[in-house]
Amino acid sequence: MSIKRRHAFALAASLVMGTFYSSPAFAEWPEGPVTMVVPWGAGGGTDATARMIANLLQKELGVPVPVVNRTGGSGVVGHAAIADAAPDGNTIGIATLEIGTMHHLGLTELDYKAYTPIGLYNSDPAAIFVRADSEYADMKALLEALSKAADRELKASGSAQGGVNHLALAGMLAAAGLPVERVAWVPSEGAAPGLQDLAAGGVTIATASMPEGEALMQAGRIKPLAIFSSARLEKYPDVPTFQEASGHGFAMGSWRGVVAPAGLAPEVVTKLTDAVAKVVNDPAYLSFMQERGYATQWTPGQEFETFMATSDATLGETLKSVGLAK
DSSP, X not given: OOHHHHHHHHHHHHHHHTOOOSOHHHHHOOSSOOEEEESSOTTSHHHHHHHHHHHHHHHHHSSOOOEEEOOOGGGHHHHHHHHHSOSSSSEEEEEEGGGGTTTTTTSOSOOGGGEEEEEEEEEEEEEXXXXXXXXXXXXXXXXXXXXXXXXXXXXXXXXXXXXXXXXHHHHHHHHTTOOGGGEEEEOOSSHHHHHHHHHHTSOSEEEEEHHHHHHHHHTTSEEEEEESSSXXXXXXXXXXXXXXXXXXXXXXXXXXXXXXXXXXXXXXXXXXXXXXXXXXXXXHHHHHHHHHTOOOOOEEHHHHHHHHHHHHHHHHHHHHHTTOOO
8 A cells, every 4th residue: 555545644633533633654564574785795895884773763763674685786876775665654775875876887876865864873084905915015015116116006995896895996096106006996785795805815905994804803814004084093004004005195985874765655764764873872872883983973964965066076987087987
């Protein structure tokens, strides 16, 4: 039964009973499980934060909130699964920075306008990693090697083609005055498999956020050389910024937010936004994020939509500047 038909039915019933329900959809939703779609693979930062949110959200909503990883197509498959779902509140998902790159790359026509924005909850700078036993002791040593290497001699990974971590590497090369094609990019379905590829020796470099590299860092398998941020991170004070480490200015990072398909009923938007707002202020959530080094924020509704629009425009210009835009 459609939202409009349910609305009409509830309104008629309320008149018969002498009770007026001003927001029938609000009163009814959720009627069952609310599926959260994650466009990236298990083990990465998007998956980890999504599962924490889903776990707490089901307590707020009183229904199960299962997480489904829909990977493939450099993020297109999962983002499309959210956008193409019925706008009934039964499917929500996590949109990431890549929603502002995929259409510029010619992978899809999908962009931020395909969603109802619920709220931005995280943004983190990218970092550049090498193996713990790498010959590159610091950023300057790596850049010197890159300046002498043949094009595509060295390989890197950490995201889909045109994803945030690919852009971080391309931007780093451009900032250092090196051609983007100097490093061959090996696409991956998120940071986790790219970092695993680095640890296994399949690639020489990986770009990802510090929290995403935490487990392999603790295991002594990879090490960060620099972060693409304007300032050092509080949890990682010994990791220099790229500008400090190289003398070149450049910053780039990822972001994550909760979205629903476009056209979601206003009453459902209100209830969902309120519930997620409670989740991102829950002590358990804040402790989880802090322990793992993820930044926290809450930018809901229209402000989030404005943020996505600005991100989309900026990323389009970045992709053009490094020759990746179609």
